[in-house]
Amino acid sequence: MNSYLRHSLLTSSSVQKNYAHRLPAACDLSLVSGPCIWEKEINNALLGCDTGYFSSYPLPSQDKELIEQLADWEGVPSDGIWLTPGADAAIEFVLGRVLDPGDTCGILIPNFPRFTIVAQSLPGVKISYFNDISEMPTDLTIAVICTPNNPSTKEIPESQIRSHIMKNPKVLFVIDGVFDWTASYNLSTLCYDYPNLIVLKSFSKIGLAGLRLGYIITNRDNCRDMQTALSPFFVPPMVQKIGKAIVEHLERIEEFKQLLDDRFHKVQQRLGDRVERYSSVPFYLLKTECTSSEAVEQLFQKGISVVDGIFFQGLAKNTVRVSIGTPDQNEQLFRMLAELGI
Incomplete structure (x- = not known):
């Protein structure tokens, strides 16, 4: 069937395809947002x-x-x-x-x-x-x-x-x-x-x-x-x-930032120098023992999604981006990394 899209949108870019068709996983550490500390503010706004x-x-x-x-x-x-x-x-x-x-x-x-x-x-x-x-x-x-x-x-x-x-x-x-x-x-x-x-x-x-x-x-x-x-x-x-x-x-941004830093500190304690994070963002980079694509696929088969570093042009090889998850999500990742040897 012919496509009616203009030619500039008919790209075979793997980056574009991955971004548009991201697969869900039970433990999603691919999408970056951070913990929601705003329940009270949201509820009050909705009531009005x-x-x-x-x-x-x-x-x-x-x-x-x-x-x-x-x-x-x-x-x-x-x-x-x-x-x-x-x-x-x-x-x-x-x-x-x-x-x-x-x-x-x-x-x-x-x-x-x-x-x-x-x-x-x-x-x-x-x-x-x-x-x-x-x-x-x-x-x-x-x-x-x-x-x-x-x-x-x-x-x-x-x-x-x-x-x-x-x-x-x-x-x-x-x-x-x-x-x-x-x-x-x-x-x-x-x-x-x-x-x-x-x-x-x-x-x-x-x-x-x-x-x-x-x-x-x-x-x-x-x-x-x-x-x-x-x-x-x-x-x-x-x-x-x-x-x-x-x-x-x-002003609660400082609370948000501290929560992220505390959770990452525990990640760093478990994964050591395999992780990099130079600012208080809600994610970190993880160096893998195998290729990043193999690591992403193996983790996904175990219900954990992270982002393959190949989709970021200029990023070092054998690197995946991982969102700082909840304590339970982070523990799942630690267990699977050890079990899979990646």
Whole structure:
């Protein structure tokens, strides 16, 4: 049967196929979110929902109070914040509105595969990968940087980011800051100083992946341009209401961060120098005794899913990415690694 997809979407990329058709497992350590510590805030927000949250189009479509709250938390003007249905959608919106046929999207690797998938899907767009920010090509339209990095967990020093943004004023820097909640410095405030910068954020990485709430931070003009030709109604009012309840208690991020660090400490005690984690992100890298693909397959047969490192271009061989799970999930992983000898 013929496909009606445009040619740029008819890719045989194993990255794209893996991302789109991830198989479920009883013990899922592949998807990264972190523990949900927000039960009280969510329940209180839901109790205040009436039928109006479902029966009417929201006007204004973006909750001004939520945006003001986020602006206060991030330390940026509110007219540079735009709510999105998670960071995945923000990636599609930004790349899709900036890149023309013939443009080059530069991606610092390793990086979150979604950027490659979206760039590959845009007709005539070229991709240029670079391994170090100091090696960034100068002929880019967009430069994608992830810090703290997914999957390496490493942070790029703020001074390096500032230096390269200043040296390349014609390049739009898109920083994947979804793990910025636990970073050592605030990426968002860089948008004060540089007009060629967009930072992507998401509630997913603080234990709220199912909420599907994210936002971009940039300057007012970029914020307006990114909304061109889009429907205004894509973040449900109920989602924004829960977002407000969470933002009112974001001081609990330190509690979230400490919980992750405590759980990882126990992982490190069991697995030693086989694991790497350089920042307080909800995942770590695990070195395998066999190929990463063999490890992923064997673990999956035992009901445990992790992410094969081959899907992150530039990541070291024989490495898998593992979400920091519950104590029970982590124990299951320890047992299976020992049993399988991987």
